Amino acid sequence: MTPCNYNDARRGFLKKTAAVAALYLTPSLVAKTFAMDGFVPKPIAKEKLSVTINGKLVQMEIDARITILNLLREELAYTGTKKGCEMGQCGACTIHINGKRTKSCMQLAVAYQNTKIITIEGLSTTEQLHPMQAAFLKHDAFQCGYCTSGQIMSAVSCVREGQAKSRDSIKAYMDTNICRCGAYQNIVDAIQEVAKTGIKI
Amino acid sequence: MNTNKNNTIFWEDERVDGVDKVTGKARYTAEHNLPNLAYAVFVTSTIAKGSIKEMDVTKALAMPGVLDIIYYANCPAVPGYNPNAAERPKNVTEWRGHKVLYDNKVRFFGQPIALIVADSLENANAAIRFVKPTYESEAFETNFDKARLVPANLKAPIQYKRGNVSSVTPAATVEAEYTIPIEVHSPMELQATIAYWEAEDKLLLYDKTQGPKSTQGTVARTFGLPEKNVRVIAENVGGAFGSSLRSWSNVPAACIAAKKVNRPVKIVLTRPQMFSLIGYRPQSWQKVNITADAAGNFLSINHEAISNTSRYEDFREGIVDVSKFLYACENVTTKYNLLPLDLSTPIWMRGPGEATGCFALESAIDDLAYKLKMDPIALRIKNFTAINPENKLPFSDNNLKACYEYGTNKIGWKNRPSVPGSLKENGWLIGYGMAVGVFGAGKGSASVRAVLSNEGKLILECAVSDMGPGTTTAMTKIAAETMQMPIAKIKFKLGDSDLPPGPSQGGSGTTSTVGSAVNLACKTLQQKLIALAIQFVPAMSGFTAEALEVKNEMVLLKTDASKNIDIVGLLKLANQDKIDLTINSTGKTPEQLKFTSNSFSAHFVKLAVNAKDGKIKVLEVVTTGDAGKIISPKTARSQMLGGVVGGIGMALSEKLEIDHTTGQITNASFAGYQVPLHSHIPNTDAWFVNKPDLNMNDIGAKGIGEIALIGFAAAITNAVYNATGKRVNHLPITPEKLGFKVAKA
Numbered sequence: 054m055t056p057c058n059y060n061d062a063r064r065g066f067l068k069k070t071a072a073v074a075a076l077y078l079t080p081s082l083v084a085k086t087f088a089m090d091g092f093v094p095k096p097i098a099k100e101k102l103s104v105t106i107n108g109k110l111v112q113m114e115i116d117a118r119i120t121i122l123n124l125l126r127e128e129l130a131y132t133g134t135k136k137g138c139e140m141g142q143c144g145a146c147t148i149h150i151n152g153k154r155t156k157s158c159m160q161l162a163v164a165y166q167n168t169k170i171i172t173i174e175g176l177s178t179t180e181q182l183h184p185m186q187a188a189f190l191k192h193d194a195f196q197c198g199y200c201t202s203g204q205i206m207s208a209v210s211c212v213r214e215g216q217a218k219s220r221d222s223i224k225a226y227m228d229t230n231i232c233r234c235g236a237y238q239n240i241v242d243a244i245q246e247v248a249k250t251g252i253k254i
Numbered sequence: 255m256n257t258n259k260n261n262t263i264f265w266e267d268e269r270v271d272g273v274d275k276v277t278g279k280a281r282y283t284a285e286h287n288l289p290n291l292a293y294a295v296f297v298t299s300t301i302a303k304g305s306i307k308e309m310d311v312t313k314a315l316a317m318p319g320v321l322d323i324i325y326y327a328n329c330p331a332v333p334g335y336n337p338n339a340a341e342r343p344k345n346v347t348e349w350r351g352h353k354v355l356y357d358n359k360v361r362f363f364g365q366p367i368a369l370i371v372a373d374s375l376e377n378a379n380a381a382i383r384f385v386k387p388t389y390e391s392e393a394f395e396t397n398f399d400k401a402r403l404v405p406a407n408l409k410a411p412i413q414y415k416r417g418n419v420s421s422v423t424p425a426a427t428v429e430a431e432y433t434i435p436i437e438v439h440s441p442m443e444l445q446a447t448i449a450y451w452e453a454e455d456k457l458l459l460y461d462k463t464q465g466p467k468s469t470q471g472t473v474a475r476t477f478g479l480p481e482k483n484v485r486v487i488a489e490n491v492g493g494a495f496g497s498s499l500r501s502w503s504n505v506p507a508a509c510i511a512a513k514k515v516n517r518p519v520k521i522v523l524t525r526p527q528m529f530s531l532i533g534y535r536p537q538s539w540q541k542v543n544i545t546a547d548a549a550g551n552f553l554s555i556n557h558e559a560i561s562n563t564s565r566y567e568d569f570r571e572g573i574v575d576v577s578k579f580l581y582a583c584e585n586v587t588t589k590y591n592l593l594p595l596d597l598s599t600p601i602w603m604r605g606p607g608e609a610t611g612c613f614a615l616e617s618a619i620d621d622l623a624y625k626l627k628m629d630p631i632a633l634r635i636k637n638f639t640a641i642n643p644e645n646k647l648p649f650s651d652n653n654l655k656a657c658y659e660y661g662t663n664k665i666g667w668k669n670r671p672s673v674p675g676s677l678k679e680n681g682w683l684i685g686y687g688m689a690v691g692v693f694g695a696g697k698g699s700a701s702v703r704a705v706l707s708n709e710g711k712l713i714l715e716c717a718v719s720d721m722g723p724g725t726t727t728a729m730t731k732i733a734a735e736t737m738q739m740p741i742a743k744i745k746f747k748l749g750d751s752d753l754p755p756g757p758s759q760g761g762s763g764t765t766s767t768v769g770s771a772v773n774l775a776c777k778t779l780q781q782k783l784i785a786l787a788i789q790f791v792p793a794m795s796g797f798t799a800e801a802l803e804v805k806n807e808m809v810l811l812k813t814d815a816s817k818n819i820d821i822v823g824l825l826k827l828a829n830q831d832k833i834d835l836t837i838n839s840t841g842k843t844p845e846q847l848k849f850t851s852n853s854f855s856a857h858f859v860k861l862a863v864n865a866k867d868g869k870i871k872v873l874e875v876v877t878t879g880d881a882g883k884i885i886s887p888k889t890a891r892s893q894m895l896g897g898v899v900g901g902i903g904m905a906l907s908e909k910l911e912i913d914h915t916t917g918q919i920t921n922a923s924f925a926g927y928q929v930p931l932h933s934h935i936p937n938t939d940a941w942f943v944n945k946p947d948l949n950m951n952d953i954g955a956k957g958i959g960e961i962a963l964i965g966f967a968a969a970i971t972n973a974v975y976n977a978t979g980k981r982v983n984h985l986p987i988t989p990e991k992l993g994f995k996v997a998k999a
Contacts, residue, residue, distance in 0.1 A: 066330050066477060066513070067455050094317045097377065118376045127375060132285035133278020135492075137442045138525040142924035145442055173278035186276040190268050193888045196896060197722030198275030199282060199442040199492030224932040231924060233442050233493050234722050235899025236892060237935040 100163045106131065107175025121157040121165060122146045125172060133173040133202050137231070144230030147203035148172050154210035156229075173202035176209065184254055185209050188243035196234035204230045208244045209254055217248035267888045269727045270741065271490075271720075280490045283462040284446040288518040291448070292321055294511045295378045296503070296527065297368040297385045299360045302917025303394035303596045306358040306367060306387045314370060314384035319377030321515045323385065325368040329355045329510060334476035346500060346567050346599055351472045354503035355510065360389065361566050362598045363396075363917040364530040366503050371511045371519060394596035397914040398537045399433075401593055402560050408591040410568060414578060416644070417585030420553035424545035426625040432542065432614040432983045434967075436562075436910035437535040437903075439603050440929055441721075443492020444525065445532050449508035450518035456483045461505060463488045464498045465758025466717045470751040472501045477509060486751040491721035491759075495900075496602040497532040498721065499760050504531070529922035533601025534910065536561040538573060540614040550628050550636040552583040557615065560591045564599040568592060571607030577615050579850075580692050582639035596917060602760065604900055605964040608693050616689035616968035617983060620975065624674070630688060630972070631658050631667070642850040650849035650949035654690065657856035657878035660941050661688060664876040665858040675979035682862035682871070685977025691855035691965030695882075695947075695956035696763045697846070700771040701754035703836040704779050708825040710807055712737065714775060715747045718756035718768050723959055724889030725764050731886050732769045732953060736776035738805035746772075754836055762853060762957020765885060770951045771839035778837050780804040783821055790828045793817050842951075851950045854880040855961035857901070857969040863977045867996070868989025870974065872902060875938040879961055882947035883954040890958055894940035897962020903930045904963070905970035906986050 098117035105111070106129065115124060122139070125131040125148075134157060137145030141159040148157045149171040177183040182190065185208050195201040207230045211217050216226040223244050224237075232240065247254065274280040299306075311323040335356045354366050368385050372378035401407045448460040457479065463469040466486040474481045491498060504521045512519040523531055543556040557577035563569045574588035603609075623630035635655060641648050661667070670686035671677040677684040703715040714733055720726050729746040737744070747753060757767050784802045787794045787809040794802060794809070794817065803812050810818035825833070858876040863869070877894050884890045907928040911921040921927045946954025967985060974992070975981045982991045989996050 066332055090313075092313045092316065094313070097318045116374060116376045118380070123375060126285070130287060131278075132281060135282075135442070136284070136444060136522070138924055140525060140923055140925070142525075143442065177277075182273070182276065189276045190272045193269065193272075193892045195272075195275055196724070196889075196892055197442065197491065197493040198271075198280050201275050202278045205276060221933075224935075227932040231442065231929060231931065232899075233440055233495075233929060234892075235896030235930070235935070237899060237930075237932045238895055238938055239892065241932065 102162055102166065104165060104168055104170055106170045107172060115162055117163055119162050121148070121160045121162050121170070124162045125157065131172050131174055135199055135202055137200065143200070144207060145200050145203040147206040147230065149206060149210070154207055173205060176205065183209070184247050184250070184252060185243070188247045189240070192239040192243040192246070193236070194239040194243040195232070195236050200230060200232045204232065204240055208240065211244055212248045212254055217244050220245065269724055269889060270730050271726050282443050282490050282492050283448065283460045283488065284444070284520060284522045286448055286460045288448065288450055290517050292371050292373060292511070292515055292517045292519045293375045293378045294369050294371045294508065294519050294521045295382060296366040296507070297370060297382055298527070299363060299365045299367050301360055301389045301391050302363040302396060304360050304389050304391040306360065307390050308388050309368065310386040311368065314381040317377065317381040317384060319373040320370060320381050321373060322371045322511070323368055324355055324371065324511055324514060326355060326358045330514070332356065332476060332506065332510065333478035346569050346601070350468055350500040351476050352500065352502050352506065354507050362530070362564065362596055364527070364919065365598070366507065366531070369507050369511055371515050394917055396595050396597055396912050396917045398562050398593060398595060401595060402539055408560060408593055410570070410592045412590045414586070414588040420545070420585050422547050422553055424553055425548035426622055427543070427545045428618045428621045428625065429541070429543040430618060430621065430983055432540040432617060434535070434538045434610055434613060434985045436537045437603060437908045438529050438910055438927060439495040439497035439532070439534070440528065440927065441493030441495060441497060444522050444528060445498065445502060445504055446520070446522040447504045447508040448518060448520045449512040451512055455479055457485070457509060459484065459486045459505070461486055461488055462491055462494070462498050463501070464491065464494050464719050464721055464760055466719060466749060466751040467755050468758045469501050469505065473505065473509065476506055484751070488719045488749045490749070491719050494721040495604040496606060496760060499602055499758055500533070502532050525924070526922040529910065529919050529927065530598055533599060535603035535606070535610070536563065536569065536600035538610050540573065540610070542577070542614045542618040544618050544622055546622055546626060548626070550626055550633045552581055552637050554585040555583050556587045557611070558589045559611070560593050561610070562595045562597065562600065563592045565594045565596055567599045569600045571602060573607045573611045576608055576611040576692060579642045579644040580615070580690065581634070581637040582643060583637065605691070605693065605960040608691070608960065609904070609964045609967070612689065612691055612965040613967045613985070616965055617971055620687070620689070620968070620972040621981060631662060634658070634690065645850055647848065647850040650851040651882065651945065651947040652852070652854060653880040653943040653945060654854050654856060656943050657854065657880055661856050661858040661876045661878050664939055664941070665860055665874065667858070670976060674976050678865065681865050683865050683977040684860070684862050685973040685975070686858070686860050687969045687971070687973025687976055688856060688858045689965040689968035689972055691857065691961045691963070692852050693762055693957065693960040693964055695766060695851040695853050695950055696761060697770060697842050697951045698757050698763060698767045699838065699840045700756045700768050701836055701838050702768070702771040702775040703754045703834070704775040706779055706821070706833045708822060708831050710743060710822045712739065712744045713747065714744065714772055715753040716756040716768055716771065717751050717753040718748050718764055719759045720748060721759055723893050724886055725759065725768070727889050728765050728886045729768060729772050732772045733776050736773050737780070739807050762960045765955050765957060766951050769885065769953045769955055771837065773953050774839045775835070775837045778835055779833060782833050782835065783809050783824060786824055786828045787819060790824065791819050846950060849949045851947065851956065853956040853958065853961045855965060857898070857966045859969045859973040861970065861973045861977060863974060863992070868992045868994030870906060870987065872934070872936045872970070874936050876941070877938060877962070878941045879958055880943045881958045881961065882945065882950060882956040884942045884944045885953070885955050890942065891940045893958045894962045895938050898938050898966060899930050899935055900963045901966025902934060902970065904985060905967040909986055
């Protein structure tokens with residue numbers, strides 16, 4: 054089956070496709086050619102959600118299937134939280150929920166009613182960088198920057214949970230967060246420096 | 255927060271885009287929002303080869319929110335897909351485009367066969383399982399090790415020969431085979447495109463690409479548009495390592511879908527799709543035969559290679575090239591064949607070709623050193639050459655000996671056991687290894703626009719991209735140094751095809767190519783400022799341009815700095831609101847072409863192998879680079895550290911697994927394909943010769959990205975041999991390959 058006719062394909066692609074689109078936007082026209090076997094798609098389940106994100110109360114109606122990660126990135130423009138695998142394996146989507154580090158790609162938003170979410174955008178509560186952000190900057194603890202939000206959120210938890218006592222304990226805690234550019238050594242340096250200051254973060 | 259080094263006016267050593275990256279403000283491709291955005295997801299094939307007899311999309315189309323399902327039967331004819339199009343060569347290095355959804359053929363397992371477009375990601379994903387293809391399967395082959403043994407399967411041989419068989423009887427000979435499995439770039443950012451037809455024939459793309467201009471050209475050719483009607487934006491690139499050097503299926507698919515549904519469309523590949531749809535380092539087999547006389551002089555090198563490509567495109571890289579020029583040797587032969595398999599097409603991955611070739615060559619040389627009872631470093635020094643023996647041109651600079659000296663001292667090479675397997679500490683066998691890396695240092699053409707405002711701010715623009723090495727930072731630093739003005743007043747803009755043309759970020763050429771253009775733009779700007787000063791400043795009229803200079807944001811007389819005018823005042827005096835110029839920097843000059851230019855590296859590893867179970871622990875790494883002048887020490891060091899991490903993965907864990915009975919990739923996730931984690935990485939010392947190579951370009955800087963990785967895997971395997979006396983030439987090294995029995999869970 055070769056539907057493609059390359060004669061004058063340029064004009065064809067640029068101009069005729071609008072009509073083709075209209076055809077396919079009308080499923081009933083196509084449906085005639087196939088049996089539906091009594092198939093009736095279920096309507097999308099909607100849920101009301103109330104959460105606090107970076108100190109702001111958010112109340113909205115959501116698709117019951119949406120993850121916290123997709124809610125943040127696609128619906129609320131908190132794109133600082135990154136999508137790396139959607140399988141809980143890379144840690145790029147790490148955020149804090151009620152103070153606990155959480156991989157947001159693995160969590161359905163509806164399960165987190167009335168929780169307090171902190172993302173990289175809300176880590177610092179002042180105009181200044183959070184000490185961990187400043188340490189990452191100082192130690193060049195990233196290259197492309199894509200895993201960085203997750204690394205920083207995990208790093209803060211690492212110090213808060215008292216797991217930053219040695220380089221080995223930092224590494225073990227941080228094995229949840231992959232950095233393909235390979236900034237690991239600088240990340241550990243940054244965490245160790247923040248931990249050594251002893252300031253509450 | 256700022257730890258300024260050297261000169262507090264010029265140097266702030268953080269990345270200029272660092273604050274955006276640690277605060278989450280830096281935007282990557284999929285993070286751009288457009289009104290009325292639709293979401294598209296691929297449905298992929300579940301056979302390796304054959305055709306689709308029919309595809310039932312009825313139920314999927316009826317699912318909530320589904321706008322369209324595009325597949326071979328309804329995909330509009332795309333001009334560039336014309337199989338007869340003269341401009342579409344089969345070689346991917348010339349044709350960077352990728353065809354998708356245009357016919358009912360299946361060429362590899364996981365190939366996109368349909369695109370679901372919906373009003374939300376959730377709705378698009380929910381419809382995937384309702385798309386029902388009916389296949390007609392054909393016999394296929396994905397097994398490299400099996401297929402390479404049949405000569406008729408091999409194609410496109412390239413051979414090289416210099417010299418003859420040496421008349422000297424060799425004192426030592428090494429002949430060995432080396433294999434590397436498919437490795438996958440696995441950058442953290444998922445490949446993504448947002449396409450939006452701003453007008454019937456005008457396209458705006460946000461695309462994860464290493465080359466906005468390259469993507470612009472590819473898309474323009476594919477859709478029959480003038481280049482100026484295609485704008486490609488890649489503001490930040492979340493790692494790529496070569497995987498974003500061509501436009502993969504996501505690019506044309508997004509363009510087609512956006513046209514069909516008449517809305518902006520976003521496609522983000524899933525992590526499993528990242529293992530099959532954006533290329534990989536091809537699987538390879540190599541054989542090296544190397545001979546030497548008793549003093550260690552190489553008598554001959556014979557290097558053969560086979561690497562896989564797809565059945566529908568040819569992809570070739572420089573695997574055997576290193577053997578032609580890295581060491582002094584009169585008699586060299588090489589042979590390189592391609593092996594087509596029913597897989598997707600490979601693409602350059604960090605240190606392309608050379609990383610593969612150096613693994614074999616540098617392992618063989620290590621092997622030879624033991625046979626000759628020579629120190630491997632002494633053997634390399636013995637065969638050092640300042641002249642490239644392939645093209646007979648002198649290297650513009652080659653400081654490998656300085657790298658050897660630093661590395662041996664720092665790693666404690668003197669503690670290396672001369673007898674392999676003889677140093678044991680607390681149940682661990684200790685070994686030391688080293689290897690060399692090399693990569694061509696190019697300089698291409700690029701244009702840069704410089705705009706100096708009458709507020710004294712300088713904006714520089716070039717359509718290059720920054721996938722993580724810190725191009726924005728390095729370019730800003732070059733401008734600051736040439737202009738002798740503070741970094742804070744300079745902004746370098748990139749990642750937009752509307753900017754003056756620049757190269758794709760690849761092949762370690764960005765700093766040399768774009769840096770030279772930035773330098774030229776700044777020098778041209780200085781000449782304009784001097785000309786204005788002579789024209790408008792009475793105290794400077796009558797002086798020649800040579801008598802004046804620009805520094806510290808002033809034009810001043812070289813012999814009397816008290817005669818000066820600041821550039822803000824000068825522009826006001828000249829009644830100009832800005833100076834706006836665009837320069838074109840070309841490739842190497844005839845003078846620079848009298849040399850052959852390379853970056854070099856030498857990697858040193860100390861590791862331990864558990865005597866009971868064969869577990870390998872890398873204890874310490876020293877990595878050294880000879881890459882001319884180091885523009886941005888902090889980001890350059892990070893590149894070297896990253897190369898070590900990539901090299902540890904290549905040597906010890908990375909391998910794409912394929913089930914050859916189905917053609918399916920079976921470890922397409924971070925759980926299955928194991929990239930190094932925090933715990934796998936030892937303390938690493940990164941050091942540079944840091945000597946400007948002014949035979950190469952005016953800024954004296956060469957690339958780092960590739961040499962950081964090239965050779966590293968051999969440093970590991972050589973150290974494993976030193977620790978255990980067992981040589982493993984088949985990556986990745988595992989306890990099983992070292993002869994240890996490993997209990998299966």
